[in-house]
Amino acid sequence: MRKNIVAGNWKMNTTVPEGVALAKEVNEALKGATVNCDVIICTPFTHLVPVAQSIDSEVLGLGAENCADHEKGAYTGEVSAAMVASTGAQYVILGHSERRQYYGETAATLREKVALALANGLKPIFCIGEVLEEREAGKHFEVVGKQVEEGLFNLSAEDFGKIILAYEPVWAIGTGKTATADQAEEMHAFIRGTVEKKYGKAVAENTSILYGGSCKPSNAKELFAKPDVDGGLIGGASLKCGDFMGIVSAF
Numbered sequence: 001m002r003k004n005i006v007a008g009n010w011k012m013n014t015t016v017p018e019g020v021a022l023a024k025e026v027n028e029a030l031k032g033a034t035v036n037c038d039v040i041i042c043t044p045f046t047h048l049v050p051v052a053q054s055i056d057s058e059v060l061g062l063g064a065e066n067c068a069d070h071e072k073g074a075y076t077g078e079v080s081a082a083m084v085a086s087t088g089a090q091y092v093i094l095g096h097s098e099r100r101q102y103y104g105e106t107a108a109t110l111r112e113k114v115a116l117a118l119a120n121g122l123k124p125i126f127c128i129g130e131v132l133e134e135r136e137a138g139k140h141f142e143v144v145g146k147q148v149e150e151g152l153f154n155l156s157a158e159d160f161g162k163i164i165l166a167y168e169p170v171w172a173i174g175t176g177k178t179a180t181a182d183q184a185e186e187m188h189a190f191i192r193g194t195v196e197k198k199y200g201k202a203v204a205e206n207t208s209i210l211y212g213g214s215c216k217p218s219n220a221k222e223l224f225a226k227p228d229v230d231g232g233l234i235g236g237a238s239l240k241c242g243d244f245m246g247i248v249s250a251f
């Protein structure tokens with residue numbers, strides 16, 4: 001059966017010492033708690049090595065927030081999937097709306113990134129989600145369906161089985177305006193149906209679909225109670241151990 005997962009996306013926050021301290025705090029808190037889901041933190045590239053050395057990978061998973069769309073070579077400033085994997089990280093967030101919006105990532109770029117992540121043994125946390133105008137125009141299912149299809153449906157069923165999906169409505173990210181649990185469930189069920197049409201019921205039932213966008217301790221329980229919501233991708237609230245643990249304990 002699919003896993004329940006709570007993953008933190010630190011975005012461009014914390015210095016290395018601050019990040020290492022936060023990772024250690026989360027790791028310790030998890031050791032002392034009853035945890036009913038997988039827990040992952042995704043940190044800036046600079047933090048991956050010292051964080052990997054400071055946490056217990058059995059307790060807390062580690063991921064990057066991006067990787068390059070080329071294998072290696074003359075791409076100044078880029079960080080490859082192989083480099084990410086060599087830090088000890090096991091996951092990589094790909095296709096976050098901030099990458100799509102501010103750095104022009106397209107479905108074609110993302111297919112390259114996904115392929116390289118998988119080739120290097122990383123599990124992609126693949127983000128999808130509509131902007132407010134698309135929802136208001138009633139196009140949110142069409143937009144999200146297309147993002148899933150164009151970004152991932154070139155994969156074999158075996159490789160698709162390694163993908164974690166994260167539905168993050170752009171209007172809910174960092175705004176304090178969460179999707180209601182019903183809105184999240186409706187979209188997650190639609191996404192699972194889209195996966196089922198392509199890969200069949202077994203693959204669809206095994207795919208973890210996380211919700212992201214202003215998820216916090218006060219709303220996590222209601223969101224995670226929905227049958228197709230398998231956890232959360234947490235931005236702001238993952239930067240405080242207490243808030244992050246409050247979300248983890250919603251399972």
Ligand code: 13P
Binds near residue numbers: 096175176214233236
């Ligand atoms: P917030 O939780 O800060 O809204 O961010 C969500 C997000 O973008 C996680 O990837």
